[in-house]
Amino acid sequence: MIKTRPVNDTRGDNSALKVVGDLKQDILTGYFKPGEKLKMPRLKERYQVGVSPLREALSQLLIEQLVVVENQRGFKVHPVSREEMRDIYATRAEIEALCIGLAVERGDDEWEAGILAAAHTMHKFGDMVDKDPQEWERRHQAFHTAIAQGCNSPTLLQVRRSLYEKASRYRNLWLKKNMANSNVFDANQKEHQQLIDALLAGDGEQARELIRQHLLSPSRALEKTSGLEELAD
Amino acid sequence: MIKTRPVNDTRGDNSALKVVGDLKQDILTGYFKPGEKLKMPRLKERYQVGVSPLREALSQLLIEQLVVVENQRGFKVHPVSREEMRDIYATRAEIEALCIGLAVERGDDEWEAGILAAAHTMHKFGDMVDKDPQEWERRHQAFHTAIAQGCNSPTLLQVRRSLYEKASRYRNLWLKKNMANSNVFDANQKEHQQLIDALLAGDGEQARELIRQHLLSPSRALEKTSGLEELAD
DNA sequence: TTAATTTAAAATGTCGACATTATTGCATTG
DNA sequence: CAATGCAATAATGTCGACATTTTAAATTAA
Known part of the structure; x- marks a missing residue:
């Protein structure tokens, strides 16, 4: 019998990987609106992690073009058009x-x-x-x-x-x-x-x-x- | 006259964005070999930045599938086959x-x-x-x-x-x-x-x-x- | 000698702290 | 009243420190 593991089982993963999934979901479902600023204090509160994992997660969504970044102005949800x-x-x-x-x-x-x-x-x-x-x-x-x-x-x-x-x-x-x-x-x-x-x-x-x-x-x-x-x- | 800026001008960018380009180049050209472990001390030395920007850069290359990650075992260059x-x-x-x-x-x-x-x-x-x-x-x-x-x-x-x-x-x-x-x-x-x-x-x-x-x-x-x-x- | 176990060294992932930069609110001026 | 300038408030990006885990080396046992 092959041991399978549920798709959302994130036990062996680091914080960043865990938060990537949740954050992506929140963006795709519209909890965070397009163009909305993603402020660290809020994200820390919501996902219960520090800034380091958050920035790693956001960096991944950056390549997937779900968020955009501007230097010294943080991350925003990628706008829609x-x-x-x-x-x-x-x-x-x-x-x-x-x-x-x-x-x-x-x-x-x-x-x-x-x-x-x-x-x-x-x-x-x-x-x-x-x-x-x-x-x-x-x-x-x-x-x-x-x-x-x-x-x-x-x-x-x-x-x-x-x-x-x-x-x-x-x-x-x-x-x-x-x-x-x-x-x-x-x-x-x-x-x-x-x-x-x-x-x-x-x-x-x-x-x-x-x-x-x-x-x-x-x-x-x-x-x-x-x-x-x-x-x- | 429109002010254009060279493609490799990284003045207004943060450290992570700067290092993404260099690191990508080093992987694509084979300076870091496929499957090779990317240890933080070495990367810090080479790119002259701390771990935070490095992990952000690696997180981006992770989505682009140029590196792979394993929890508590750091990053590796994506293997070739x-x-x-x-x-x-x-x-x-x-x-x-x-x-x-x-x-x-x-x-x-x-x-x-x-x-x-x-x-x-x-x-x-x-x-x-x-x-x-x-x-x-x-x-x-x-x-x-x-x-x-x-x-x-x-x-x-x-x-x-x-x-x-x-x-x-x-x-x-x-x-x-x-x-x-x-x-x-x-x-x-x-x-x-x-x-x-x-x-x-x-x-x-x-x-x-x-x-x-x-x-x-x-x-x-x-x-x-x-x-x-x-x-x- | 090989294998297993212990010990030491090194590396990872995360957080809090700090300097720098943006933003907001308020007062001042025209 | 609108617009500008200034202060204070908040947020960003980076680093060093630390606990945890992995890896390597050294030691012991078979």
């Missing part, structure tokens, strides 16, 4: 299409099984009445990740994950807007089925086009809303 | 093809001019007798960057740069092996001309295929060499 949203979503769509194209070429039976399993998990959730957006998003992402895994390239998957996280702040807005709207979820379900069909048929070109449209729809929806202004730029 | 080299180069080829495909769709006259300018700068260097590999690589990269710029996507270009840096350690091996071999440089020159022709003709598909082959050739060459073993894994 329509332009950035467009660019991130467009890039994500291309990267995801790339993953899928390679996956169709390289994917094996185990890959296909993983997709069907994840699809089932998603489908079950669709029946629920109390749609917790976070849990829905978890399963939704698990489904797409199962597909992308088929590309079998750690480097590419790393790029993919990074873009997914960058997009999270915008996606959370979209989720708030649409969690009541069950049409959206039904349409999603349909698109997923089309995607699965194309994948199992080995039609890479079709799958690539489907995923592009699928990934861009939240972006298109957000273009029209005024939700972005709320998040000070 | 044939597998990683293959994956990085393959991913880079796909990303570069993606950039170029978009660039052909979106590029304007200024873009084309930039390519020709960079090509000229490269060509001039080809005539020189004393081929400094570093300078050659600078111009080579400037040429490819000029092309990729046409995609007009900061996010995608960021991904591209990150992969370029990850590949640097392997590329430096290749450069050492081939700096005497002028056949290689001539072949390169030819491939560049083909690429330019395809780009100016607007043939995206052709350009994408050319760039894939172009980027993969160092990887293929390195597959055969024994150079990797020198770098302890």
Whole structure:
């Protein structure tokens, strides 16, 4: 029996690594607003660590472009903008299409099984009445990740994950807007089925086009809303 | 008149940011070998700063996957492996093809001019007798960057740069092996001309295929060499 | 000699302290 | 009243110190 360890088990890690996860979550979920100044006293209080681990954590989020720094003026949450949203979503769509194209070429039976399993998990959730957006998003992402895994390239998957996280702040807005709207979820379900069909048929070109449209729809929806202004730029 | 500032001007930056550049250089050029332990006393001595800025710098290189960390055992240079080299180069080829495909769709006259300018700068260097590999690589990269710029996507270009840096350690091996071999440089020159022709003709598909082959050739060459073993894994 | 154990040395990760720099609030002036 | 200048308040970035842990060396035992 292989001993696995939960993804959020941070026992052997140092303080910085522990705080990276929490801080990232707080930024992605919007607890810290875009553009907001991240003052050390507040962070020390919230995460119960000194400045050294905090600065290490912030240095990591700096490279992931979730925070920005200005000398002698500390750290801020990376601001949001329509332009950035467009660019991130467009890039994500291309990267995801790339993953899928390679996956169709390289994917094996185990890959296909993983997709069907994840699809089932998603489908079950669709029946629920109390749609917790976070849990829905978890399963939704698990489904797409199962597909992308088929590309079998750690480097590419790393790029993919990074873009997914960058997009999270915008996606959370979209989720708030649409969690009541069950049409959206039904349409999603349909698109997923089309995607699965194309994948199992080995039609890479079709799958690539489907995923592009699928990934861009939240972006298109957000273009029209005024939700972005709320998040000070 | 706009006041520009040289890329390596680090006056307003904090110590960590200054040391990031130097440390990265030292890792990419192989001054610190893959897998080598990065001990604080040595780093303090070399970069003339305390542990705090050092740990911040290392935290950034951690996300860029140039170093790895183990709790209570400090930082190490990220090890190299044939597998990683293959994956990085393959991913880079796909990303570069993606950039170029978009660039052909979106590029304007200024873009084309930039390519020709960079090509000229490269060509001039080809005539020189004393081929400094570093300078050659600078111009080579400037040429490819000029092309990729046409995609007009900061996010995608960021991904591209990150992969370029990850590949640097392997590329430096290749450069050492081939700096005497002028056949290689001539072949390169030819491939560049083909690429330019395809780009100016607007043939995206052709350009994408050319760039894939172009980027993969160092990887293929390195597959055969024994150079990797020198770098302890 | 090899293996195990103890001891000593060195390195890591974190905090508090301090100098420097930014920001805020208040008074002064035009 | 607006704008400017000044003081006091707060925050940043860096270092040295310290407890903890790892690594290396020395010693002992088999």
